[in-house]
Amino acid sequence: MSVVWTQVALAGLWGGFVALERKAFLQAMLSRPLVASTVMGALLNDVPSGLAVGLLLELFFLGTANLGAALPENDTLAATGTSAAAATLTAATGAGSTPAIWSLAVLLFIGLGRVGRRGDRLLEGYTARLARVALSSAEAGNLTRAMRQNLWGMWPHFVLYGALTSLCALAGYFVEPLLEALPPAVVRGLAWAWPAMASVAAAIAAQGSHARRAPLYAALGAAAVTVAVVFVLLQEHR
Amino acid sequence: MSAPPDSPLSAWVLLRVFLRSLFLQASWNPKGMQNLGLAYALFPALERLYPAGPAREEAVRRHLVFFNTHPYVAAAIVGGVVNHELRISRGEESPDKVVAFKAALMGPLAALGDGFFWLSLKPAVGAVSAALVPLLGVWAVPVFLVLYNLVHVLLRVRLYWLGLTLGDRLVEAVARANLPARGARLRTVAAACAGGLAAWLAVNFGANAGGAHAPLLAAGCLALGVASYVLVSRRVPNYVVLYLVAGLACAAGAFL
Numbered sequence: 303m304s305v306v307w308t309q310v311a312l313a314g315l316w317g318g319f320v321a322l323e324r325k326a327f328l329q330a331m332l333s334r335p336l337v338a339s340t341v342m343g344a345l346l347n348d349v350p351s352g353l354a355v356g357l358l359l360e361l362f363f364l365g366t367a368n369l370g371a372a373l374p375e376n377d378t379l380a381a382t383g384t385s386a387a388a389a390t391l392t393a394a395t396g397a398g399s400t401p402a403i404w405s406l407a408v409l410l411f412i413g414l415g416r417v418g419r420r421g422d423r424l425l426e427g428y429t430a431r432l433a434r435v436a437l438s439s440a441e442a443g444n445l446t447r448a449m450r451q452n453l454w455g456m457w458p459h460f461v462l463y464g465a466l467t468s469l470c471a472l473a474g475y476f477v478e479p480l481l482e483a484l485p486p487a488v489v490r491g492l493a494w495a496w497p498a499m500a501s502v503a504a505a506i507a508a509q510g511s512h513a514r515r516a517p518l519y520a521a522l523g524a525a526a527v528t529v530a531v532v533f534v535l536l537q538e539h540r
Numbered sequence: 541m542s543a544p545p546d547s548p549l550s551a552w553v554l555l556r557v558f559l560r561s562l563f564l565q566a567s568w569n570p571k572g573m574q575n576l577g578l579a580y581a582l583f584p585a586l587e588r589l590y591p592a593g594p595a596r597e598e599a600v601r602r603h604l605v606f607f608n609t610h611p612y613v614a615a616a617i618v619g620g621v622v623n624h625e626l627r628i629s630r631g632e633e634s635p636d637k638v639v640a641f642k643a644a645l646m647g648p649l650a651a652l653g654d655g656f657f658w659l660s661l662k663p664a665v666g667a668v669s670a671a672l673v674p675l676l677g678v679w680a681v682p683v684f685l686v687l688y689n690l691v692h693v694l695l696r697v698r699l700y701w702l703g704l705t706l707g708d709r710l711v712e713a714v715a716r717a718n719l720p721a722r723g724a725r726l727r728t729v730a731a732a733c734a735g736g737l738a739a740w741l742a743v744n745f746g747a748n749a750g751g752a753h754a755p756l757l758a759a760g761c762l763a764l765g766v767a768s769y770v771l772v773s774r775r776v777p778n779y780v781v782l783y784l785v786a787g788l789a790c791a792a793g794a795f796l
Binding site for chain 1: 562563567569570572575577580596597600601604608612650654658659660662664665669673677681684685688689692724727728731733734735736737742743744745747748761762764765766768769772778779782786789790791794795
């Protein structure tokens, strides 16, 4: 196993950038799991892992929202950390990206959403201090210093979440021996777990859609797709 | 972006205010929430409207008080505040008016923005794009960004302009957009796409992994999806459901 440090650094830079984009700046949804993970995959030369992880996490976290002062789980950290780990794990195996790798990465790193929420809460102490400095500076007539405090609120997010994402990328290399040691039956089980988890994440997404009659619309969508796919499969078998 | 007539604020200053409003939550804090971001966004306009000294300091201080709304819809309030500050600087109204304007609008606009953007547009575009992954692959990602930001950026610019030009009257213009009804339709789209994708993943999984067991596996996966929906509706944590399903699928994969 040899760690590619440029990949670890790239993962950290992207993880830090999207951590800022998530709340502090713009919010153009670059930080959504589908986007953040796929770009992470592209940066680490493993688009399939990024896309697969991003699809599952996008659905899993579809219903989360940052409403008022409530802090939701940090879906961005979960996405960047999991996709970075999946990509480096794939690189460490020396073979291609597989559903077993995606499942293992998701099962090991999806909890980062909760870690990120604790991090967000922790950083609020720092921004509260910045607000106090801004108010006292404005009272003292130093308006330029008061205004500058707003931008100082961003760097801890970049550093903290960038570092955590880098650690996840690094962890991917160290998980590889664990994957190698697993019996083939368990690896097959992990491969089966990915579509099952993604399907369940989609069901969770339907529940998190906040639609008034979500079960009805989800069932209609599911019925239409099932009929279409079965029809196509039957046509192919003829 | 052109300045309103008779305005001492150039188009460049108005553009700077808008661009700085994109950093509204850079120092979001539990006490003042978006107060630093609002003052930061408005500062280029306040610099032009008030001479250095007590008048400018007082103008900045009145925007360092508690402020919290939806970050996109805040563009309307930022524009409206510039409109009010323009009149205050000319002596046409008292500073109380701008404080009352912010206090009156931030709550209702937050509810409107949360309901439309966070609880409708984001899940709808996310679910549509995720559903497009089997068809478009990686191109579903640019589709996501374009679909979402077409609405997001256009509405943000439009709301800023409405605030800037209409001031207090922006409420009627925002009400005409009928965002709650549009949001309800988007949530329906999100639910249907998520249901469709769940079925596609289940059926495709059965077909790819199952061999002779294909219909059984696909039906089992679909049943797990329905069971997950019910469990999550009954407040079973999402993580518990996900790990439970992963365990079942692992066991099935290992022993079947």
